[in-house]
Amino acid sequence: MAPYRFISRDFPLVSQGEDSLPIWLLGKGEAGQVDLPAQVRQWADSAGFTGTEGRFLLVPGGEGELAGALFGLGDRDSPSRERHPFIAGKLADLLPEGTWHLENAGSDAARHALGFAMGAYRFETFRKPRDKSVRLAVDDSSLRDDVERIVAGVDLARDLINTPANHMGPAALEAVTHGLAGHYGADLTVTSGEKLLAHNLPLIHAVGRAAAEAPRLLDLRLARPGAAKVTLVGKGVCFDTGGLDLKPSSSMLLMKKDMGGAANVLGLALMIMDAGLDIDLRVLIPAVENSVAGNAFRPGDILQSRKGPTIQVDNTDAEGRLVLADALTLACEESPALVIDMATLTGAARVALGPELPPLFTDDDALAGELAGAAEAVGDPLWRMPLYPPYKAMLETPVADLTNAPAGGFAGAITAALFLQQFVEPHISWCHFDIFGWMPKAQPHAPIGGQAYGIRALFTVLAQRYPPRDLR
Incomplete structure (x- = not known):
């Protein structure tokens, strides 16, 4: 069964055939060393x-016909971190239409194929699609299937983030989740509107109640009896005005991406289900819009959480941690082996690490080590940041148990993570990713726009921990 795709497009990798043209890969200064x-x-x-890295040259045949192409990989003696791991993604743009194959990829074939496939992505739902079709022939069907699974998850996240809020509100996000669940035989339960209060999910209701579309909790399950329980939680704020603490217009321009956490956990869920990992999977997505209306929650309001602690709203634009608090509480009630949450949560994370390096927070040292190794191995960078206990004092407020927006602005990403930690049971392994969800500058493997962060590293760790039963 082919991986689920939100927007249908041809996958750029095909089976090796007789009619593909060669691409010779050369490191800097290697022309005399490679068998050409x-x-x-x-x-x-x-x-x-x-x-030179990224340099491209078409090769003519004896009668002027196209005979192949040369592509530069750069100085292989320089540290790997100074070279782009997915430089082959540029080929998806540079090559003329047709089918090509890598003549001398060697042990890097999988990485180059993945780079090419990720680099072929374009979001063209609302414009005329490009006419050029470039395909890369790969003779290893297992490699091709693995790459397609990963790219399907990455592209699902990209598509969801790129889709504007008038086409990707809570109801549309529910529809996509329903389609994903149906494709893999999972169940989806939706709790929406006033039923959120009846099911003790008051924070999700409070944040989303002012929007035209009702707030809802999406609960996807793919039961696998006897397998480890893993729960993914994704922030699904489909648009964020900032609420009554209104954002300036310049800050609202990219707020369609505020459901990037939900998009990324859905992409990761796709990979997990498609690979048949031995995981009893649950995905929780609080899907809301943070809008302005007469019934919007207000600065100074004190809200009750599902877990019990009361929260003083000191900024309605710190809404993501509120909806995640109820979802994390619900996730922990069945004591899963691992809880992973992903959210476009703080600007402070961008100030600290920039847009391309998402911070990871966890108090599980073993998990942090596995993720660091996987991030390095698959070229999906992460950086661990501390859950610094003394900063918990910043969450204190005289009239409630917690504030959602500590005063002063210091350590914003850390205090947000510490806030979430209050809703995770101490005995449960948990990690939190504060992602940007957006590629602000084109890279060889990605155009400007919605982007998946961390899910390839996460999938690598989960596949190592919980391989399909028939592979054990």
């Missing part, structure tokens, strides 16, 4: 092709 046909070597020398 004589005419190709002569052409490279004549054109001054040196293998």
Whole structure:
């Protein structure tokens, strides 16, 4: 069964055939060391092709026809962190239409294929699609299936984030989750509107009640009796005005991406279900809009949480941690082995680490080590930040148990993570990702726009911990 796709498009990897053209990969200064046909070597020398990273050169045949292409990988003696791991993603744009294959990828074939497939992504739902079709032939069907699974998850997250809020509100996010659940035989339960109060989910209701579309909790389950319980929680704020603490217009321009946590956990869930990992999977998404209306929650309001602690609202624009608090409490009530939450939570995380390096928070040192190793191995960078206990004092307020927005602005990403930690049971392994969800500058493997962060590293760790039963 092919992986579920939100927006239908042709997958850029195909089976190896007779009609594909070769791409020769060269590191900087390697033209004399790589086994090239004589005419190709002569052409490279004549054109001054040196293998500089990202350099591209088409190769003509004896009668002027297209015979192949040369592509530079850069200086292989330089540290790997100074070279782009997915430089082959540029080929999806550079190559003329047709089917190509990597002539000498060697042990890097999987990485280059993944880079190419991720680099082929374009969001064209609301514009005329490009006419050019470029495909990469891969002779290893297992490799091709693995790459397709990962790219399907990454592209699902990208598609959801890129879709504007008038097409991706809570109801639309529910519809996509329903489609994903149906494709893999999972169950979806939805609690919406006033039923949130009846089911003791008051924070989700409070944040979303002012919007035209009712707030809701999406609860996807793929039961696997006897398997480890893993629960994914994703912030699904489909648009964030800031509420009564209204954002300036410039800060609202990208707020369609405030459901990036939900988009990323759905992409990760796709990978898990498609791979058949031995996981009893649950996905919880509080899907809301933070809107302005007469019934919007207010600065100074004190709200009751599902777990019990009361929360003083000192900023209605710190709404994501509120909806996550109820969802995390619910997640922990069945004592899963692992809880993972992902959210576009704080600007402070961007100030600390920039847009491309998401902070990871966890008090599980073993899990942090596994994630660090996986992030390095698969080129999906993460950086662990501390759950610094003394900063819990910043969450204190005289008239409630917690504040949702500590005064002063210091350590914003840490205090947000510490806030969430109050709703996670101490005996449960938990990690929190404060992601940006957006690629502000085009990369070889990704255009500007919605982006998946951390889910390839997470999938790698989960696949190592909980492989399919028939592979054990």
